[in-house]
Every structure is written in structure tokens, then in C-alpha cells.
Amino acid sequence: MSAAIEPSWSLYYASEPQLSASGQKTWITRSANVVVVVSQVVAGTELVRESNPDEYMLLLPPGIRASVQSDDQSVDAAPETLTILPPGRTVIKVLDDGLVTRVFSVRAKDLASQAGNGSVYVNGAPSVAPLEDWPAPVDGFRIRNYKLADYTDPKIFGRLFRSTNLMINVFERKTDRRDPRKMSPHSHADFEQISLTLEGDFVHHLRTPWTPDSTAWREDQHLEVSSPSAIVIPANLIHTTADVGQGVAWLIDIFGPPRMDFSLQPGVVRNADEYPMPAAR
Known part of the structure; x- marks a missing residue:
């Protein structure tokens, strides 16, 4: 899709x-x-x-x-x-x-x-699940x-926090660059991601999946940005981001409502004890 x-x-x-x-x-x-x-x-x-x-x-x-x-x-x-x-x-x-x-x-x-x-x-945005509050x-x-310094643990992915309606991943500020052999292209089925860059230079790599209609196929995009800037990544769009250049790089990912996949992983959401998940889960 x-x-x-x-x-x-x-x-x-x-x-x-x-x-x-x-x-x-x-x-x-x-x-x-x-x-x-x-x-x-x-x-x-x-x-x-x-x-x-x-x-x-x-x-x-x-x-x-x-x-x-x-x-x-x-x-x-x-x-x-x-x-x-x-x-x-x-x-x-x-x-x-x-x-x-x-x-x-x-x-x-x-x-x-x-x-x-x-x-x-x-x-x-018909491809996006509606905003629904959590408890x-x-x-x-x-x-x-x-x-944020209290939530630095290299064994836990990112620094994820949620509220009743939002989720934010405040990555650490870093000076070492991402290994180009360890990228993570992926897509989200029914929610969008906002990636906000507050320091440094980045390349957002975007790929539109092929469908049976070849007239809708598109070339990959490699968007080079400085900071501050933001990109909104639609549902189903394959994406990954790399920090480039020199100096400090700082990236934040934002979602709404909270992501269930992250929330189901023990310890990943740092304030999960304050914000319950929906009762069905």
C-alpha cells in the first residue's frame, strides 16, 4: 500500500x-x-x-x-x-x-x-487511525x-514518554554518527511520525512502496536538512534517518496517540507507571 x-x-x-x-x-x-x-x-x-x-x-x-x-x-x-x-x-x-x-x-x-x-x-488523512485518548x-x-539525564540507559531504546494523547521519543544529543551499515528502514501501517531535528544535519530517506499500478511508482527521496526542521512521515511510507556532518545532532520523534507497540515492551516507556494502557491490552 x-x-x-x-x-x-x-x-x-x-x-x-x-x-x-x-x-x-x-x-x-x-x-x-x-x-x-x-x-x-x-x-x-x-x-x-x-x-x-x-x-x-x-x-x-x-x-x-x-x-x-x-x-x-x-x-x-x-x-x-x-x-x-x-x-x-x-x-x-x-x-x-x-x-x-x-x-x-x-x-x-x-x-x-x-x-x-x-x-x-x-x-x-484516511490512512491514519483517529486520535483516541488513553486512560x-x-x-x-x-x-x-x-x-532527561535521569533516563539515559544504553540498554533501553530511546527516551520514550507518553501522555493520554501523545508519545515522544527524545533521543540523546550525540556527536558520533550513525553507522550507514546499520540503518532501519521501516513503515507504520496506520499512524504518522513527526521527526523534529533541533541540532545538527540529517538526511531523511523515504521510499514509496510499489503497487500494481506502475504509474504511481516514485523515485526514492533523500532529503538533506539542517536544524531546526521537521518532517511528517505518512503511514505506509518506508523511511529511515541518518545524522551527517560534524558536531552535535539531536532528533526527536513524535506520535499521536501513544504507540501500542512501544508500550507493550516492558521498560521502554519511561513513565508507563503513571499512564495506564487501554483496558483491552
């Missing part, structure tokens, strides 16, 4: 932001179920959600701190942390100049409607902050 929709990419370093305001520039990219919001901000910028319908995530890079508030909770988020924010009103006050990433579901309609690649989804966290909705 070929991909029902086209892959799309956003080169934030070479394109105008979707939102510009005093103290910030914001780029927005969406998939069928997820919205990624990357903002270049100055210290003191407040990122406010007056009434967000569901949970969302905040990723802070090295050197960037933030104060995160909900109606009944306040958390100081250190650099190199992932924070899950509850539904409702939240305020993120960024305390340093730099780039911050937020990840929402498409229920944040005001953001989804402003995505730079929004035209891809004007007719929906609420065992101790209720609240701000949850994870220091």
Missing part, C-alpha cells in the same frame, strides 16, 4: 514563522493528529494557553529554563527536561533566550489551523516534569 498523503517538511531555519510577536517567532507543523510548535523566544516570554482541551508537552533544550504554572500548581523546569502539562489554563514563562518546543494534539484547533503544511490535511493518569492530571 502506498502512502495516502504526501510527506511534508518544514525548514524553520529557511522559512518565515507562522506567528510573530514581540519577543517570539513561532513555526507550526502538523500531522493528522499532532501539532508541533517551535518558538524562538527571548527571556521573559510567556506562552499562555487559556483553555487547552487536553494534555500537551514542553521540551526545553540545554541552557533554557522555564517556570510552568497551571491553576493549582507551579513547577520550575530546568534545561534538558520534558514537561507534560494538564488540560485547562497553563502559563510557560521562559527564563532564557532560545528555542523551545511544544507538542499538542490537533484538538488545539487554533494552532492546527495555522500550520505551515496545513494544506496537506484539507481532505483529512487518565493514575494520580490525575497535573504538571509532570522529567529530567
Whole structure:
């Protein structure tokens, strides 16, 4: 089966932001179920959600701190942390100049409607399973902050976290390059993947599977990108990514809803004890 929709990419370093305001520039990219919001901000910028319908995530890079508030909770988020924010009103006050990433579901309609690649989804995404919430966290909705350095274990794949509606894999920042003899081309049957690059240079390798209709066959794509940038990989599209060049490389993979295949592997999802799987599993 070929991909029902086209892959799309956003080169934030070479394109105008979707939102510009005093103290910030914001780029927005969406998939069928997820919205990624990357903002270049100055210290003191407040990122406010007056009434967000569901949970969302905040990723802070090295050197960037933030104060995160909900109606009944306040958390100081250190650099190199992932924070899950509850539904409702939240305020993120960024305390340093730099780039911050937020990840929402498409229920944040005001953001989804402003995505730079929004035209891809004007007719929906029939190849993608719909967004369905997983069970609420065992101790209720609240701000949850994870220091990423505490989850570095070479025996466990990536650094996967899930909420009721999203899953993120925050790979470690690295300076050694991927072995070109150990790539991992694969596809996903009914969900999309957003790969966000925050540091370094990468090549995204994409292959459209052949179908009986040879007129629909396409050449492989080898998309070379710098950072920050994002690519949305449709369901059924064969893909793999390699870091190239010199220096630090940092890649994040994002999904919505949480992936069951990862969740069924013991120990792989680092906060699985806080977020139950659906009862059928």
C-alpha cells in the first residue's frame, strides 16, 4: 500500500514563522493528529494557553529554563527536561533566550489551523487511525516534569514518554554518527511520525512502496536538512534517518496517540507507571 498523503517538511531555519510577536517567532507543523510548535523566544516570554482541551508537552533544550504554572500548581523546569502539562489554563514563562518546543494534539484547533503544511490535511488523512485518548493518569492530571539525564540507559531504546494523547521519543544529543551499515528502514501501517531535528544535519530517506499500478511508482527521496526542521512521515511510507556532518545532532520523534507497540515492551516507556494502557491490552 502506498502512502495516502504526501510527506511534508518544514525548514524553520529557511522559512518565515507562522506567528510573530514581540519577543517570539513561532513555526507550526502538523500531522493528522499532532501539532508541533517551535518558538524562538527571548527571556521573559510567556506562552499562555487559556483553555487547552487536553494534555500537551514542553521540551526545553540545554541552557533554557522555564517556570510552568497551571491553576493549582507551579513547577520550575530546568534545561534538558520534558514537561507534560494538564488540560485547562497553563502559563510557560521562559527564563532564557532560545528555542523551545511544544507538542499538542490537533484538538488545539487554533494552532492546527495555522500550520505551515496545513494544506496537506484539507481532505483529512484516511490512512491514519483517529486520535483516541488513553486512560487518565493514575494520580490525575497535573504538571509532570522529567529530567532527561535521569533516563539515559544504553540498554533501553530511546527516551520514550507518553501522555493520554501523545508519545515522544527524545533521543540523546550525540556527536558520533550513525553507522550507514546499520540503518532501519521501516513503515507504520496506520499512524504518522513527526521527526523534529533541533541540532545538527540529517538526511531523511523515504521510499514509496510499489503497487500494481506502475504509474504511481516514485523515485526514492533523500532529503538533506539542517536544524531546526521537521518532517511528517505518512503511514505506509518506508523511511529511515541518518545524522551527517560534524558536531552535535539531536532528533526527536513524535506520535499521536501513544504507540501500542512501544508500550507493550516492558521498560521502554519511561513513565508507563503513571499512564495506564487501554483496558483491552
